[in-house]
Amino acid sequence: xxxxxxxxxxxxxxxxxxxxxxxxxxxxxxxxxxxxxxxxxxxxxxxxxxxxxxxxxxxxxxxxxxxxxxxxxxxxxxxxxxxxxxxxxxxxxxxxxxxxxxxxxxxxxxxxxxxxxxxxxxxxxxxxxxxxxxxxxxxxxxxxxxxxxxxxxxxxxxxxxxxxxxxxxxxxxxxxxxxxxxxxxxxxxxxxxxxxxxxxxxxxxxxxxxxxxxxxxxxxxxxxxxxxxxxxxxxxxxxxxxxxxxxxxxxxxxxxxxxxxxxxxxxxxxxxxxxxxxxxxxxxxxxxxxxxxx
Amino acid sequence: xxxxxxxxxxxxxxxxxxxxxxxxxxxxxxxxxxxxxxxxxxxxxxxxxxxxxxxxxxxxxxxxxxxxxxxxxxxxxxxxxxxxxxxxxxxxxxxxxxxxxxxxxxxxxxxxxxxxxxxxxxxxxxxxxxxxxxxxxxxxxxxxxxxxxxxxxxxxxxxxxxxxxxxxxxxxxxxxxxxxxxxxxxxxxxxxxxxxxxxxxxxxxxxxxxxxxxxxxxxxxxxxxxxxxxxxxxxxxxxxxxxxxxxxxxxxxxxxxxxxxxxxxxxxxxxxxxxxxxxxxxxxxxxxxxxxxxxxxxxxxxxxxxxxxxxxxxxxxxxxxxxxxx
Numbered sequence: 001x002x003x004x005x006x007x008x009x010x011x012x013x014x015x016x017x018x019x020x021x022x023x024x025x026x027x028x029x030x031x032x033x034x035x036x037x038x039x040x041x042x043x044x045x046x047x048x049x050x051x052x053x054x055x056x057x058x059x060x061x062x063x064x065x066x067x068x069x070x071x072x073x074x075x076x077x078x079x080x081x082x083x084x085x086x087x088x089x090x091x092x093x094x095x096x097x098x099x100x101x102x103x104x105x106x107x108x109x110x111x112x113x114x115x116x117x118x119x120x121x122x123x124x125x126x127x128x129x130x131x132x133x134x135x136x137x138x139x140x141x142x143x144x145x146x147x148x149x150x151x152x153x154x155x156x157x158x159x160x161x162x163x164x165x166x167x168x169x170x171x172x173x174x175x176x177x178x179x180x181x182x183x184x185x186x187x188x189x190x191x192x193x194x195x196x197x198x199x200x201x202x203x204x205x206x207x208x209x210x211x212x213x214x215x216x217x218x219x220x221x222x223x224x225x226x227x228x229x230x231x232x233x234x235x236x237x238x239x240x241x242x243x244x245x246x247x248x249x250x251x252x253x254x255x256x257x258x259x260x261x262x263x264x265x266x267x268x269x270x271x272x273x274x275x276x277x278x279x280x281x282x283x284x285x286x287x288x289x290x291x292x293x294x
Numbered sequence: 295x296x297x298x299x300x301x302x303x304x305x306x307x308x309x310x311x312x313x314x315x316x317x318x319x320x321x322x323x324x325x326x327x328x329x330x331x332x333x334x335x336x337x338x339x340x341x342x343x344x345x346x347x348x349x350x351x352x353x354x355x356x357x358x359x360x361x362x363x364x365x366x367x368x369x370x371x372x373x374x375x376x377x378x379x380x381x382x383x384x385x386x387x388x389x390x391x392x393x394x395x396x397x398x399x400x401x402x403x404x405x406x407x408x409x410x411x412x413x414x415x416x417x418x419x420x421x422x423x424x425x426x427x428x429x430x431x432x433x434x435x436x437x438x439x440x441x442x443x444x445x446x447x448x449x450x451x452x453x454x455x456x457x458x459x460x461x462x463x464x465x466x467x468x469x470x471x472x473x474x475x476x477x478x479x480x481x482x483x484x485x486x487x488x489x490x491x492x493x494x495x496x497x498x499x500x501x502x503x504x505x506x507x508x509x510x511x512x513x514x515x516x517x518x519x520x521x522x523x524x525x526x527x528x529x530x531x532x533x534x535x536x537x538x539x540x541x542x543x544x545x546x547x548x549x550x551x552x553x554x555x556x557x558x559x560x561x562x563x564x565x566x567x568x569x570x571x572x573x574x575x576x577x578x579x580x581x582x583x584x585x586x587x588x589x590x591x592x593x594x595x596x597x598x599x600x601x602x603x604x605x606x607x608x609x610x611x612x613x614x615x616x617x618x619x620x
Contacts, residue, residue: 184401193389
C-alpha cells in the first residue's frame, strides 16, 4: 500500500517535472531532445529483432555491397548482410556495455569519493594519488590495454571502460564533498550528535547528487564512443552479433570503392546516441547549477 | 546558583600554512592564536555573553565549549565533569545536553531536507522517538518557535522560508532534545532588525520554560545589554573584562570596554558624552603585541603595559579587569 502511494507520488512529481522542463528555456529543451533521441534509439534496439526485415547476422541475404535500393533500403555489406537490419539491431551491445560500465563507475567511484574526502588526511592523499595516476593516461589507451588483457566480451568491455571513468566520478564527488563538509549545516548535524555515516548519507550525498547526474550522462556518451572504439580495433564482440562498432571497422576498407552506406548508417547511430546523452548532460548541468536556479 | 559550565585556561591555536620557502628556512611554527588562555564559568540559568570585535575568538570559544573544535590546551567542565578528552561516543551522548545555534540561518539548514525532517532528525539520531510520536513532537516544537500553522511548515524546504523563519527552525532543531545549555553564536546578527527582538524574546522564553542556560556570542553591545546577566569582553583571544551587566555598563574599567561603550549610539543627540576613539586596526592574531595585547591601540598606554601581560583582577564585586591602569 505504502509502495503504491510512493510510486504515485513519484509519478506525480515526474509528469509536472517534464512539462516544467519545457518552460525552463534552452537548457530544458536540450534535456528533452536528448531524452527523446536516447529513448528512440533504446526502443529501436529493443524492437530490432522483430522489425528487422532480414536476419541481421545472416550473410548472403543478397549479393555483396549492393547500394541502397527498394529491396535493401540501406544496401548490403561486404558479407551480403542487410545493413538496415544490422543498424536496427546493432545498438544492443553498445547500450549494454555503456549501461554496465556506468553502473560500475557509479558503484565504485561515488562511495570512494565520499569516503576519501570525508575522512581526509593520509587516506585521501593516497586515494587521490592513485586515481590521478589513472586519470593522467589517455582514456582509450587504458581501456585498450585492459580490454586486451581481459579479452573480448560485454562484461570485459564494461570493466575496461569503468576503469577509465571511475576517476571522473571520484574527482567530482571529492571536490564537492570538500566544500560541502565545511558548511554550517554539516557542523550543525555534528552538533546534534549525528554519526559520520548519517552525515554522509543524509547531509552530504543529497547535495552531491546533482553533479553526479551530470557526470553519469556525460559518462554514458563517452562510454558509447569508447565501446565503439574498442570494437573498432577488434577488442569487442565477434562478427555474428550485430554491432555498430564492428560494422564501422569492417566497412571502412570498402569506402575507397565507393560503398559509403556500409559505415554511414551505423556511424550515424553512434553519433546520435552520443549526442543524445551529451544533450541531456549539458542541459542538466545548466539546470542543476544552483547559481542559475530561480 | 550552581555552575553549569566552567572553562579553564582554554587555548585554541590554528596552524598557519607556511610557504615552501618558509618551510625550508624557518623552524618556527606559526599559528593563529584564536583563543589564548580564557577562563570563566557560567552559572545555571544565566545568560552569559561573550562580546567583542570580529576575529576576537568569541565564536571559537563557543565552538570549543560544545566540542565542535578540539582545544589546543585547557580544560572544559560541564556540570562538574571534565569533557575536554571525551571519546566520540561519549561526546555524542553529551550533544543531547548542549546545543549550538549558528549565525547564518541560510547556511545552517540542509537545503535538501524538509523543515519537519530537519527538526525531527535529532530525535531520530538519539533514538528518542519515531513515527507518529516524532511527528507529534515536531509539530509541538514548530508551534513553540512560532511557525504556525505547524502542519504547513512540515513539508517546506529551507529556501521557501525567510531568514527569521529559518532561524526559528534552527532554534527548534536545538530545543527538541531539551538541552540544558545552549551556545547562541550571533543568532540575530543576520536577521532583519525588526525581527531581532522576537527571536531574542523566544530565546528568553525557553530559558524560563526549559531552564536553559545560554552562552550568547555577539558583537552587538546593544543586544548584549538587552539579554545578558553577565558579560565578558574579549580582545584578540583573551577576556579583558568580565562582570555583571549592571556594573560593566555603569562603570567600565578597561579602556577598550570604554571605547566600545562610547561607540553605542544614544537616542539623545544633544547629550554630551566622552567618546574614546581607537586608532588603527586590530593586530593580527598571528603576531600578538608583547605585554598587554591592547597596548598597541590604547590611548592611555604606560611603559609597563608593553612588558608583561596583565591578569584579570577583581576590581569590585563580581567585576574583574585585566589592565594596569585601573
